[in-house]
Amino acid sequence: MTRGMARRDLLGLTGVAVLGASLTGCEFLSTEPSTEPSPPASTDTKEAPELARLVADGALPPLEERLPEEPLVVTPVQEVGRYGGAIRRGELSLETGRNIVVFARASLVEWGLEKVEPVPALARSWEVSPDQRVYRFQLRKGVRWSDGALFTADDLVFWYESVLRNEELTPVVPGWLRSGSEPVELVKLDDHSVEFRFAEPNSLFLRYLAYPPNGLSILLPAHYLRRFHPEHTQTTELDKLVEEAGFENWMAYFSNRADAWHNPDRPVLGAWKVSRPPSGGTRAVMERNPYYWKVDTEGRQLPYIDRLEITAMDENVVVLRASGGEIDFQYSYLGTSNMPVLARSAESAGYRVLRWKYDAPGVDLYTNQSHADPVIRRLMQSLDFRAALSHAINRDEINQVLYNGAGTPGHPVAIPEDPYYVPGSGQRFLEYDPDTADRLLDRVGLTERDDDGFRLRPDGKPLRLTISTFTFESGIEPVDVYMLVKRGWEAVGIRTHVDNMDRSLWSTRITRNQFDIAGYIVAGYMWDINPGWFVPTDVSTYWAPLFGEWYASGGRSGEEPPPLLRRLQELYDQLTRAPDDETRLRLGREILAMHDENVWIIGTVSAPFQPVVVADDLVNVKEEAVGSYRTGHEGVTWPEQLFYRHPERH
Known part of the structure; x- marks a missing residue:
């Protein structure tokens, strides 16, 4: 559940073979949430300790200057959490930004946590014309990119005018942003209001926006990316940047700078941002965004988890690491054929296995x-x-x-x-x-x-x-x-x-x-x-x-x-x-x-179900869900509200 709350109110809160006969071990495999009580969260601490230290050192503005006027308030799946710890995951390749979609999604609207339908996110509200041709969004005031710059309607205008309508960057406008052959028109009404205008009705537009890859694609930090675009930078200066960076043309360089997975300097709006890009290596790290715009019901800034550690490995190694308790939250590359080994090791290795639904269960x-x-x-x-x-x-x-x-x-x-x-x-x-x-x-x-x-x-x-x-x-x-x-x-x-x-x-x-x-x-x-x-x-x-x-x-x-x-x-x-x-x-x-x-x-x-490996003290993971690319894979359980009962162990 989500709702809006004024920043001043938040800061005043003070407390509150696959499944064979050999798999009899599945009988002991509980998919019920752990009933171990959490140590009480310190609700008078509204931000992660590492951020509080940066504030004390003068390296980061105080929380009230980092949160928007009306942060999005998230009601956790089970309970308010504790700060700290890292989530470890395995990927077959680090070349794609899959984990951005899962853990760093951001959009004007998102799939809801309780029910998979579009809910307010960076847009605090919207209106749709009766003929479903015009969608007007009211943006949250005071939302900031991960570098502290304000997110406003100008960022959407930059995406629309300089990227979507630039034929070198976007030779074909995506179908979800067209009415027949006519591209959508984006109109800025004021700094925090925009309209998307379609030539014909578009009844799926909110659903398209909630689809994480789509929602992310329109959120570009204009203040950062203008430098790499010829409409906003002198040609001689841009040519020099392109040559020094070793790219063939400005389009390739712009795309590289806009890539939040490979460019750690690129400001983002998601809960975590890349601090160590893959860069041809076998490991990537994402750390919390200090300007993230969501809080829990006690007014404490999300996310709870400090960082994500993603390691490249073979599919068999993913299973071995998971069964050894070295993966904390994942369903990717795990299948029902892996259940015997996952079930046998769950209790001793300190994890549980949930049974989500496949969105594409067949071969x-x-x-x-x-x-x-x-x-x-x-x-x-x-x-x-x-x-x-x-x-x-x-x-x-x-x-x-x-x-x-x-x-x-x-x-x-x-x-x-x-x-x-x-x-x-x-x-x-x-x-x-x-x-x-x-x-x-x-x-x-x-x-x-x-x-x-x-x-x-x-x-x-x-x-x-x-x-x-x-x-x-x-x-x-x-x-x-x-x-x-x-x-x-x-x-x-x-x-x-x-x-x-x-x-x-x-x-x-x-x-x-x-x-x-x-x-x-x-x-x-x-x-x-x-x-x-x-x-x-x-x-x-x-x-x-x-x-x-x-x-x-x-x-x-x-x-x-x-x-x-x-x-x-x-x-x-x-x-x-x-x-x-x-x-x-x-x-x-x-x-x-x-x-x-x-x-x-x-x-x-x-297949009967999708196994999901979850560290036994990781809390607020949905017990039942559909694992789907269209809902952001594991992101369907809103990872920003996950936490460890014992973060010091992670």
Whole structure:
């Protein structure tokens, strides 16, 4: 729960095999919050001791000068906390700023802590016009960047005029900031009021803003970044800076300076900022932002945790470190297949394992509806062919072998926690029935076979399908699933190859339409703000990239989809302009119903839960949540309000 409170009131407060038989150890694994009482928090101390020392030394302004006029007040999940300690985490690579999204998110609006819906954040309030074309935001007065400079509407104007509308930095305006082909218009009303004006209704705009990567993208410190932009700096001076820094052009240099993960000098608005960037190394450190604009119900500035320590390591090492009690809060790179070792070590290593929901629990198969080969395209666009592929998969075998019977067979049509989910969907063609698969394959014209018993295409050439995949987080090893799929398909005469490749190569091939079947997960939660999973909206629609490209380019490139898939695009356009939630939900469910009927993405088996390793004295972690990129991964539990019962141990 959050609410506003005046700064003077705050400062006056004074107190107040995966799951097999060998996993019987899970019985002792409690996911209940620890009942060990915390030592009483010192509520007369309104800031972290390390910040208080800086204030006493004259190196930092007093707290009342660092907080906004109305800080955002956070009601903790369980209780008010104590200052101190570090959270240790593991990452496969430190090149991406994933931990910024998780731990240093900031936005005009955020997903709520109690309920995942947009709530006030840097904007203390907003108004939406009846036609949902105009969104007016009132910014919190007195919010400061991590270097002490004031955050005002001018920062948003800088982002809009100098970045979004600069074609060298933003050649294509993101879809969430457009109405059709028209970019949004940002208007500054005063220092703390702005309007986003759309040419057409945009019913999803608040949800788009709450999506952490989007919300972060529009928050740029104008006072810092102007120096690196030609609209605000003399060309000769900027050219000299670019050359001295070793960049090819000002755009690359500007992007580097704006990168909060790799540039520790870049001011931020999140709870922590990078103090030790990765810079090609194996470790990064983030430390608390002394100007953070949230407080707890006792008026004490957040965050409670001093710092975050992120170390690069292999996926197997993540599991080993977690089981050894050397990771404090994480679900990334941990899956249900790791539960035996995590359960056995939990009590002795000092952690507990929560069971959150996966937002993309399955290992799925995207049939390429825009295949470059017209013969294969006709097959992929045939429901009989897709039904045959589905009936040839032995999901019970996959479930028993890889999930020990704990998984759930089904096709990806959102998860039950998604507001658009329709109960009972995703169940067509699930029965393992090779005979039916054979009949359907014959019916689509695949009656001829070669000397080895494999089917020939209608044009007489050998039929070969390749499942293109990579090692991704799914709770188990994805290639194991696809090898079992291969066995089922070859049993009905479809020669199949599983190509497990590097992720970057996979992305290149899929987005360039160079594939038969894409093997990956399907996000089933909050998909309306990231619609390519179910609607061809860009080249990252892994089951129809050419049709997605056509949509994203306004018809200038790609290929116009057939009527059925064009209908999905039309429904999504209507959804984004829906006059009310009832209409929006109806349209979203119609999109999912079309997937339920047509099975463009074939599912296998879904994992039962997402394990989350939590240090046993880390408090205020939500016991139940959906782990999702769209809600900031572990950030869904608002890490700024987490604390250790015994911070001196961390």
